[in-house]
Amino acid sequence: MKLKVIVVGVIVAVVFYCAAAFAAGGGKGPVGVINIQKIMTESKAGKEAKAIFEKEVEAKRATLLAREKSARAIEDDLKANGAKMKADARKVKEEKLAGEIKELRRMEQDMKEDLKKRDNELTSGLLKDILEVTRKVGDDRGYSMILQAGPQIVYLDNAVDVTDEVLKRYNSK
Numbered sequence: 001m002k003l004k005v006i007v008v009g010v011i012v013a014v015v016f017y018c019a020a021a022f023a024a025g026g027g028k029g030p031v032g033v034i035n036i037q038k039i040m041t042e043s044k045a046g047k048e049a050k051a052i053f054e055k056e057v058e059a060k061r062a063t064l065l066a067r068e069k070s071a072r073a074i075e076d077d078l079k080a081n082g083a084k085m086k087a088d089a090r091k092v093k094e095e096k097l098a099g100e101i102k103e104l105r106r107m108e109q110d111m112k113e114d115l116k117k118r119d120n121e122l123t124s125g126l127l128k129d130i131l132e133v134t135r136k137v138g139d140d141r142g143y144s145m146i147l148q149a150g151p152q153i154v155y156l157d158n159a160v161d162v163t164d165e166v167l168k169r170y171n172s173k
Helices: 002-026 036-042 044-081 087-141 163-172
Strands: 031-034 145-148
Touching: 031 087, 031 163, 036 044, 036 087, 036 163, 044 087, 044 163, 087 145, 087 163
Parallel strands: 031 145
Antiparallel strands: none
8 A cells, every 4th residue: 555655746746737837827727626536446347346356355364374383283282282292303393383383474565566566456447447438538528637636735626636527437438
């Protein structure tokens, strides 16, 4: 989801650049506003991407939990029978437990990295498609620019908000 923050930051920078160009006399048409976050969460594609991501998270979590269960079984065995074991057998079990814990941490880190990468892929794909539809709406309606709604916009007339139109076109795509 950090990609979303980066994308919003880039969009804000582009907005200010475009606003400066517009103020310099480049645009003569109206200005529109869009809420990309709303489209990402309410669109069919956004909901599908979220479902795909959650399914992948659950699958990875199940794998991790199975590995954790294995490590706990070794740990429980050591606690219950460690005092009764021969020193070399106990040492082998402890080394096996240490290896399992190390592997579990590695798997967890890999899982986080994989999920972050997958989230970025899904988000960037959605953004690409949303921006394509937004450009089409802007061209069709004769907008000079369409800005991303956010905290930098202190007042917004609903007449310039094209979010619902973009959402409708995006869902029908």
